[in-house]
Amino acid sequence: MAKVLIIGAGGVGTVVAHKCAQNPQVFSEIVIASRTKSKCDAVARAINSPNISTDQVDADHVDQLVELINRHKPQLVINVALPYQDLTIMEACLQTKVSYLDTANYEPKDEAHFEYSWQWAYHERFKEAGLTAILGCGFDPGVSGVFTAYAAKHYFNEMQTLDIVDCNAGDHGKAFATNFNPEINIREITQNGRYYLNGEWVTTKPLEIHAPLTYPRIGARDSYLLYHEELESIVKNFPSIKRARFWMTFGQEYLTHLRVIQNIGMARIDEVDYNGTKIVPLQFLKAVLPNPQDLGENYKGETSIGCRISGLDKNNRPLNYYIFNNCSHEAAYKETGMQAVSYTTGVPAMIGAMMFLEGKWQRPGVWNVEQFDPDPFMAQLPLQGLPWEEIIGQDLEVDKIK
Ligand code: NDP
Numbered sequence: 001m002a003k004v005l006i007i008g009a010g011g012v013g014t015v016v017a018h019k020c021a022q023n024p025q026v027f028s029e030i031v032i033a034s035r036t037k038s039k040c041d042a043v044a045r046a047i048n049s050p051n052i053s054t055d056q057v058d059a060d061h062v063d064q065l066v067e068l069i070n071r072h073k074p075q076l077v078i079n080v081a082l083p084y085q086d087l088t089i090m091e092a093c094l095q096t097k098v099s100y101l102d103t104a105n106y107e108p109k110d111e112a113h114f115e116y117s118w119q120w121a122y123h124e125r126f127k128e129a130g131l132t133a134i135l136g137c138g139f140d141p142g143v144s145g146v147f148t149a150y151a152a153k154h155y156f157n158e159m160q161t162l163d164i165v166d167c168n169a170g171d172h173g174k175a176f177a178t179n180f181n182p183e184i185n186i187r188e189i190t191q192n193g194r195y196y197l198n199g200e201w202v203t204t205k206p207l208e209i210h211a212p213l214t215y216p217r218i219g220a221r222d223s224y225l226l227y228h229e230e231l232e233s234i235v236k237n238f239p240s241i242k243r244a245r246f247w248m249t250f251g252q253e254y255l256t257h258l259r260v261i262q263n264i265g266m267a268r269i270d271e272v273d274y275n276g277t278k279i280v281p282l283q284f285l286k287a288v289l290p291n292p293q294d295l296g297e298n299y300k301g302e303t304s305i306g307c308r309i310s311g312l313d314k315n316n317r318p319l320n321y322y323i324f325n326n327c328s329h330e331a332a333y334k335e336t337g338m339q340a341v342s343y344t345t346g347v348p349a350m351i352g353a354m355m356f357l358e359g360k361w362q363r364p365g366v367w368n369v370e371q372f373d374p375d376p377f378m379a380q381l382p383l384q385g386l387p388w389e390e391i392i393g394q395d396l397e398v399d400k401i402k
Contacts, residue, residue, distance in 0.1 A: 001028040002357045005074035005098075007059055007089060008081035009034035011180060011293045011338045012103060012138070014043050015346025016080055016353075018336040019384060021047045026354050031072045033057045034081065046337060059085040065092030074098060078353055080346070082184060083107040083114065090122050090133060099131045099356060103138030103349050104184070105229045112187040112269060114229055120366055127365040134361060135368050137352035138345035139305055139325075140166055140246075141230035143386070145370035146348075146377050147307040147323045148234055153374060155321055158240045160311040163398040164230070165223060167215040167249040170301035170329045170340065176257040177290040179341035183282050189258065190267055194227035195245040196235045207255070211401040213247060215304040216389070217326060223247040233368035240311070245398070261285065296339040299329035303340045308396040322391040325381070335385065344386065351380045 004027055006016050013032060020027040032040045033055035040054035057068045059081050069077065069092055079089045079102040086106040093100040107114040119135055126133050136142055144164045152159055168179060178185040193204035209225040228246035235244050250258075261267050268281040306324025313319040325344070332343035352369065355361035361372040369377075381388055 002075040003029035009039040011342030012080040019350035069096040100133040123366040133366040142348040149370040150374040158312040163308040167304045169218040172295040182286045221249040296333035
């Protein structure tokens with residue numbers, strides 16, 4: 001029986017709140033706080049439970065966060081605001097002696113650059129305070145790291161290659177929309193690609209490398225090599241991996257819109273002067289694009305996200321292993337009012353919180369998910385709406401891509 005404080009009431013925060021409320025034996029009290037309190041109130045109304053309450057906070061300010069946390073005294077803060085708020089929320093958790101969990105690593109607002117160093121730098125302070133910080137506990141990062149840890153524990157003596165494959169085969173019927181926060185999404189995709197090879201990071205031009213990959217019950221989809229944050233922690237935590245890459249599917253229509261957005265300067269993250277008012281073009285674009293939270297109603301199709309791993313099995317014989325989850329947009333919407341991209345992020349965040357509160361993932365310091373025992377988390381995934389499947393001994397398709 002424990003109280004959690006969820007910060008952020010977007011697509012992911014909504015799913016986390018629904019899933020916590022579905023598990024009252026673990027989450028006896030839920031507080032959801034965000035910049036816009038009316039959004040928290042709407043989530044609480046939809047859930048309609050006496051165990052959920054709402055509050056307001058600007059999470060860019062440590063003093064406001066400290067007051068909020070002291071007002072509610074939770075056992076854990078679940079940060080599902082934006083990556084910009086990670087450090088202020090971690091700082092406030094240290095000041096109030098509360099443990100921490102998030103789903104995306106820190107990014108400075110004025111630089112489209114993400115890496116774990118800023119958050120890993122908090123390790124000693126969390127350790128000394130006896131507090132746990134669980135980083136990157138969504139799907140990717142999150143389940144992708146847990147899948148990798150599960151493969152290492154149960155199947156491999158030596159993992160050699162890892163390809164994380166993320167397909168959204170859904171159709172929301174809009175000409176252009178992003179599936180999660182447009183600002184964060186466009187910043188991520190328009191960066192250079194990067195992958196890990198023999199101890200070095202290899203940089204590519206944005207979306208330069210792509211190939212069709214076949215996704216279970218979906219078929220072949222053009223998949224693009226991107227840099228994704230969990231690659232950084234996974235190659236550190238599993239040093240036998242020689243090559244690690246991340247792939248995401250995009251349709252041609254999406255890419256054409258993205259190219260136009262960039263060419264006309266709307267992806268810029270620096271301030272421009274517009275009639276005496278300073279605006280950031282990408283933030284303005286977010287205001288006019290469809291809200292990802294409103295995509296759910298007409299969303300059809302599935303996501304499929306998994307890890308394709310090769311290496312030597314427990315008897316040192318070559319092994320190809322593919323572990324994945326397919327998630328239906330319609331089923332996610334029916335259950336939580338949100339589409340599958342928010343659902344596949346919010347469910348693992350709730351399970352990570354459950355792992356912490358049940359004492360299974362409690363260790364003072366700052367940790368990535370793959371550093372904990374994957375088994376109890378894997379056992380919860382199907383129970384909480386994200387069943388996983390394995391394909392053993394088949395061609396992983398990824399070796400032929402150059
Ligand atoms: P949304 O934009 O839908 O929601 C973000 C929420 O955070 C909004 O409620 C917003 O409030 C709130 N917020 C923003 N700034 C502040 C602030 N300064 N103080 C308080 N609240 C604030 O995003 P998503 O729900 O789609 O994504 C949430 C997080 O999940 C992001 O960090 C994203 O990167 C991550 N994510 C992780 C994935 C994974 O698999 N690991 C996949 C998808 C997302 P307001 O409404 O007022 O703007």
